[in-house]
Amino acid sequence: MIRTALTLSALLLAGSSLAQTTLTVYSGRAKTFVDPIVQQFERQTGVKVNVRYGTDAQLVAALREEGARSPADVYWGNSVGALGELASEGRFTKLGTALTRNVSDDYLPDNRAWLPTTVxxxxxxxxxxxxxxxxxxxxxxxxxxxxxxxxxxxxxxxxxxxxxxxxxxxxxxxxxxxxxxxxxxxxxxxxxxxxxxxxxxxxxxxxxxxxxxxxxxxxxxxxxxxxxxxxxxxxxxxxxxxGNATGAGILKTSKNQAAALRFLQALVAKDAQTFFLSVNFEYPVIGNILQPTTMLPYADVVKRSPxxxxxxxxxxxxxxxxxxxxxxxx
Incomplete structure (x- = not known):
């Protein structure tokens, strides 16, 4: 486990070597929420991102049909159910603590197979x-x-x-x-x-x-x-x-693990989390994000969930x- 975490930490530092990489994201999330993040990520890293949109059910079915041949590097899901299905089938790379340590553990799966992005x-x-x-x-x-x-x-x-x-x-x-x-x-x-x-x-x-x-x-x-x-x-x-999280995971079959990990890092960065809150009023998964007064504080609302x-x-x-x-x- 320590070895995995160290490996993923090293990948987080590999941004300078990612230029010219092409990353494929399967997204159950709507383009409204995905495209601005993708464009910013491309500008910051030089990575080209191709996004395939669909419902969670459509994309899960596609990943199963494609198997090891799938071009997908990242699955960005709209519900815990879809993410859990793929995780239970062993399709995700385990994430290290370097990526998850600043993320609320309320919806972080114990096996760290995927990363919650909003709640x-x-x-x-x-x-x-x-x-x-x-x-x-x-x-x-x-x-x-x-x-x-x-x-x-x-x-x-x-x-x-x-x-x-x-x-x-x-x-x-x-x-x-x-x-x-x-x-x-x-x-x-x-x-x-x-x-x-x-x-x-x-x-x-x-x-x-x-x-x-x-x-x-x-x-x-x-x-x-x-x-x-x-x-x-x-x-x-x-x-x-x-409470139900959106989230993202890195496919084990991805040939672009470093770029995929950098993309997940971008999803839980402060600017992305602020964007999700401001555009869609979804709760952020990191702290120190100012919330509208019309929303219950996260610490209060999470206690209301079973x-x-x-x-x-x-x-x-x-x-x-x-x-x-x-x-x-x-």
């Missing part, structure tokens, strides 16, 4: 002109009991973060409880916005729904537009507040998807 939290958005927060339940498990919200709830069942949330629910409470929750929610006739949280909150603004299961940063975005929408966190430790081992999520993703299919929701 998002599940939450409940509500229309402030229609809903009083004190009327909302303490636990997401009790949301199906809110019959007054029948036909007024929004969710995005095809969205990776929602499926990660269900996978975590299975890990903590089991399939039977998760199935009961899904069936209870279905009885409330929620409106499904597929993978578009943006469309869902626009629908809330238009009065089509009153509450929505989403990630915290979507609410922060519309707050800039003065929408009548606010954030509701369930009680501390509740599954409805689940403690779930991210390595258990991949094996539960398919179970979650099956429960959704069985309920006629996928």
């Amino acid at each position: 998002r939290f599940r939450t409940l958005a509500y229309n402030t002109s229609k809903i009083k927060p004190e009327s909302l339940p303490d636990s997401i498990l009790d949301l199906p009991k809110m019959t007054s919200l029948k036909g007024r709830i929004g969710w995005t069942v095809s969205y990776p973060s929602f499926q990660d949330f269900l996978a975590a629910m299975i890990a903590k409470y089991g399939e039977a409880t998760t199935k009961t929750w899904i069936e209870g929610m279905k009885a409330l006739q929620p409106k499904d916005y597929k993978t578009s949280n943006v469309a869902m909150l626009e629908a809330m603004r238009a009065g089509e729904i009153d509450v929505a299961l989403t990630n915290h940063y979507y609410i922060q975005r519309v707050n800039r537009l003065n929408y009548p929408i606010d954030t509701y966190f369930f009680k501390a430790g509740d599954m409805g507040n689940l 403690k779930i081992d991210p390595t258990v999520l991949p094996k539960n993703i398919e179970k979650a998807q099956k429960l959704l299919r069985d309920a006629g929701l996928l």
